[in-house]
Amino acid sequence: MAEFDYDLFVIGAGSGGVRAARVSAAHGARVAIAEEFRVGGTCVIRGCVPKKLLVYGAHFAEDLKDARRFGWNVPDCDFDWATLRDNVLSEVDRLNGAYTTTLESHKVEIIHQRATVAGANAVRLADGRTVTARIILVATGARPAVPGCPGHELGITSNEVFHLDALPKRVLIAGAGYIANEFAGIFNEFGSKVTLINRTDVILRGYDAAIRDRLLQISTAKGIEFRFHAEFRGITKGDDGSLTVEMTNHDPITVDRVLFATGRVPNTEGLGLEGAGVELDDKGAVKVDADSRSSCPSIYAVGDVTNRIQLTPVAIREGQAFADTMFGDKPWRVDYDNVPSAVFSHPPMAGVGLTESQARQQLGSVKVYQSDFRAMKNVLANRNERALYKMVCDGVTDRVVGLHMIGPDAPEILQAAAIAVKAGLTKADFDQTVALHPSMAEELVLMR
Template sequence: MDFDYDLFVIGGGSGGVRAARVAAAEGAKVGLAEEYRMGGTCVIRGCVPKKLMVFASEYREMFENARSYGWDVKDGDFHWPKFQSHLASELDRLEEIYRNLLRSSDVAVHDSRARLVDPHTIELADGDKKTAKHILIATGGYPVKPDLPNADLGITSNDIFNLKELPKSILIIGGGYIACEFACILNGMGVEVVQYYRGAQILRGFDDEGRGLVADLMREKGIDLRTGTNIVEMKRASDHNPDYEGGTSSDAAMIEDHEVITRKQTSDKTGPIWVKATNGTERVFDQVLFATGRSPNTQDMGLEEAGVKLGRRHEIIVDDYSQTSAPSIYAVGDVTNRVQLTPVAIREGMAFVETVFKGNPTKPDHELIPSAIFTQPEFGTIGLTEEEARDQEPIEVYCTSFRPMQTAFAGRPDRILMKLVVSRETRKVLGCHIVSPYAGEMIQLAGIAVKMGATKEDFDRTVAVHPTMSEEIVTMKTPMRTA
């Protein structure tokens, strides 16, 4: 059978674009469909704009620190529209780079939603059908809102970059990395931030000591972090109390003044949001941000009709080589709900091309993946947490926490954490956890050593770079505890 394409990719994010380009370089005829903007979640509404917001939010503390170092610096006002305009231009530039890379690779781009008709046929939004020998699904995921009345009043991480103005106050629901990152970002930009998380501690699944320190430092920086707390009810403040006419300070749970001049109408579809928490607290916020998880983007794609099995969270089920239950269809990235990280999606896309177009069956490596949470300070991690490791085998824990030189000089209470989890039998470093400015940069390099199977003695033999924060990772000689 003659096909229109050797490979058709559905999804223009990092994983799909990389697979399309590399397959085309091998001589394959490749088509790609993307319904929104090229670059996917990471470039357009995720990692890249978020990191630029992180940078923007850090300057307020920099101004404070600069005065301690002798600079005559005045605090300025953060101008959200100016930043947002520059951000939009940068995302436009990056999207064009993605398009140019596909163009130069001779990948046929279809700016359209695509769904499956059968294991070899794709239908575009205009009804045009394309056939392909192989199909790769790389449609990523999307943020979900809880099943709660009036949840549509809240926003998600997809919306935060497009706000016309920064809210004066915001309630963030969730305790994962997205919730914590945006809590720090918005706090740095001068927004009053309250964060509710139903669990006992934020950042579930990360090292307990590290996430505890991150929580403490978030509170020290002014974030009102409430664990063991969730939202039970929300509505427009004007719907809850028709006499409400504005004001969202922390003490303005609800205004009960019946002598207000301006009466808001219950039909008002904009304005502050009244929220009731599980502990009975009632508050009013300008915005509510739900960071309560992400779901694979598999809706209305014809997957099951084409023979592709889905899991209980609607993820595409794949084998070790990213092949679905339909032999001609593969899937990579967040849509498979394996490891939701952009570099992992890219690796999976590369492994797919090695397997299908180079005749070199390759499994994507999901072991010992370094990652970073861009809270303030950052949290970099690779390998087992202390809790996971001690359940697996006898361990030693090397750990230090101290005030870094730069902010200690400025009189700030900031602290950082360096931690190695070591096997007592093999001496291998099983996990490395860093809470510190630039922890993301540090864990990338430490990750190489851990991935190679370095022992604690390998770390010890490495000469320290002084004076740096990272030198502590090679100068911890005595275990803090054993388990």
């Protein structure tokens, strides 16, 4: 191992790369990690963490109104975007420092510059140096996709949205996945007029149809406009700074901001991977095996840069498995079955396991149980917004193969329930559990 400068060189200090570097170093490996932007990656710096803080801030719009029904003499309140933005960015700075400190405390060398692959065991740094490593781990993540229409440079992505100088009065969001729906809810609660456009008529593809239909219904009732079968023709900027968007099948619309949320692209361009014999798929993602090894035996990859599940907890688990397997003499593999996920929309969605459609295709015989109710808080607040919980079971064995929810605190409730699905429990196991009353979560054991 001494023939190399490092035992492990990690390219990219996001969630997966940081975990792999830290744990590998704890196992005794000589580790370096290169990051050209900031330590922490997409999730911490410009993704799920600052976005969730915006979601918390957006919830106050409804909470302050509801508080009056609960006896609080809340005056009409103004919202100051700059205060929330700056506080969120300060928290990002804190987390960036915390991640950096964690790496340094584990004796991981942090190289603050771009690194590319120069061979099976070589990495070239932006300053011109070349270093060697027995193993190279690519953890460069992904970036927002931007449509190639005329004027696309006038739009922004989720990378820039956290740094806006002012809150747009009118915003158009392109896309219908989790990022698009989350920011649609955020901006709508802050008082912006939100229009979401999508090239098909399906939002949140891959989630259970009944749950996503409920979100569409509630979002429309909240004032979010949806334009389906709409593809960009172009964006032009007016003298007053406004943006006019032309699209197929709909009239043009003039807004103050255009936010692209049309998917994410693996960051593999210009990394030199092909020259080292690393095979990529048709979307540019690194093809890896169950141990995160690429087609080049000394190069591995974890996280969003691979052709697997693009979720931060998955990347962290992949980084842990890689480190334990390669340097800890504790080999194990990530299990990708029943990975829970959430959409922090207004209200939030969460799901784990098979949707009803997937279960019918895979199992044939399926039993579905639902609870469609209004949360107690919404009742007293005079808020006509209904939650929907859905349980999908194997029709033969009674095993719960999917749980899907939309309603207040759905992600918090689903995390514990996902353990039951992962463990293979049955509908009878849920039925035999005493309800925790009064709560929304009790609906999980009361469905008939």
